[in-house]
Amino acid sequence: MEKLDKTIRTRIAPSPTGDPHVGTLRTALFNYFVAKQGGGNFALRVEDTDKTREVPGSLEKIYESLEWIGVFPDEGMKYGGDFGPYLQSKRLDLYQRYANDLLEKGYAYYCFCTPQRLTNLREEQEKNHLPPRYDSHCLKLDKDEAASRAKNEQYVIRLKVPEDEVIKFNDAIKGEIEINSNEVDDQVLMKSDGYPTYHLAVVIDDHLMKISHVIRGEEWISSTPKHILLYRYFGWDLPVFAHLPLILNTDRSKLAKRHNNTSVLYYKVEQGYHPGAMCHFMMFMGWTPKEVKECYMLSDFAKDFSLDRVGASPAIFDIAKLNSLSHLYFVSEDIEKLTQDFIDWISDSRHKKSNVEKEFMKLKNETPQLCKAMLEVVRSRCNTLLEMSVGIEKFFNLIPKLVLDDLTLDTKINIANAIHSIEVINSAIAKMDVTRLPENSAARISWLTDYFRSKQPAHLSGRDYLHPTRVAITGERVSMNMFEYLSVFLLKKDGKKEIISRLSDAKKLLENN
Secondary structure, three states: OEOOOOOOEEEEOOOOOOOOEHHHHHHHHHHHHHHHHOOOEEEEOEOOOOHHHOOOOHHHHHHHHHHHOOOOOOEEOOOEOOOOOOEHHHOHHHHHHHHHHHHHHOOEEEEOOOHHHHHHHHHHHHHOOOOOOOOOHHHHOOHHHHHHHOOOOOOEEEEOOOOOOEEEEEEOOOEEEEEEHHHOOOOEEEOOOOOEOHHHHHHHHHHHOOOOEEEEEHHHHHHHHHHHHHHHHHOEOOOEEEEEOOEEOOOOOEOOOOOOOOEHHHHHHHHOOOHHHHHHHHHOOOEOOOOOOOOOOHHHHHHHOOHHHEOOOOEEOOHHHHHHHHHHHHHHOOHHHHHHHHHHHHHOOOOOOOHHHHHHHHHHHHOHHHHHHHHHHHHHHOOOHHHHHHHHHHHOOOOOHHHHHHHHHOOOOOHHHHHHHHHHHHHHHHOOOHHHOOOOHHHHHHHHHHHHHHOOOOOOOHHHHHHHHHHHHHOOOOOOOHHHHHHHHOOOOOHHHHHHHHHHHHHHHHHOO
16 A cells, blocks of 8 residues: 655645635634644645536635635645645546546446436435435446446446445544444446546545545544545555534534524624634634633644544534634734724725724824724724724714703703813813823823812712713713723814813703703
């Protein structure tokens, strides 16, 4: 048998049939870090042999989803490499040659069964509660007769599966697995259109590309015996097989869009989750490190990851956990980078911009400090860039008059105390030189807090002093911290003037009540 190169080589081989699935992203990450930890290469190979399901633009989306979280394959159509072509439709002659080799050695056979016969066979099996599988009808044909018919008739090539043989393999995650060959179908290897099926192509490609570890989803376990037979028939060494646990919803149902969106680009483009959080979240879909960290760099995963700490039990896709992680990563991020990330997200041509986002883009060059200040305040309450976009709206919108009228109906407000507190704060803002406010948001919030606390009349409680002013300024009975709000608003052009105007209007409403 041919021996595998000892170099660690892993791959993913998605099909360009739509938006990349989160399960594909998880598989890619595990393959990537096995390769990086072993000093090897990670390849991206595209399985495009099912032309009926191919969706234009899917390949570019696969690249985008990986690169979003910082995973750049070492090899692939876009990345180069020594084992190409990395697109299966460019390797058809190879598959045909190896299929012919199997035919010659008696490990595969021509099948001339019509679609109608196969449909009738399945219906009969269902009626008798038998598992659906081919009945080896064409295996009984004389080899020379079949070869002669193949010159003029439409056919497929099927794998010859031995009868009643226990096929064993050791899975790096699941342990030893045994499957009886009687449960294995005579798989179609070459379709009538001359394209290979996944099963033939994946074995040939993995061998020729010297893939050392085949790391894929648990749903491929039942297909592994077919692949093992092909490795045996070709006289090739087996790679290491590792089948990742299923990903389930929190109710333990199969991951489906009706519970959680399964498209990676939904989380990137539509919602704007933090890519580091998405990587962290997906890595913990089955893997447990020896020591859990709050945040991870890619280099941390490359150092800490090992297949022996991947569990066999299903992993749970808990969106609440992803939200929590994304929040943590965003509040930990440098504000300059967060601002640029937010601008890049808004600038994506697929993103339908709101009026607030358009206003933000106008400000980004004129008053970059204001843009950073908005994000620094709202990120403490947000999990995604979309939520931050909604959060900054309050810094652009004028207060509806109806909300101001509600000042007089707020039972928490003592009218006389409210008038006095608004007068004190309005006077303090009027005397303030906003050009001397600290540039750093945290320092500015701290300075404003101390400044207004120092003006608080002794006879007024904190509620009586600050609550009416917060309602008057923000237009909301329940809102963000007033000092946070002011730390941003006072940076706006004419922001001080507008705040004074709001407070003056509120005072008049209270006096006329």
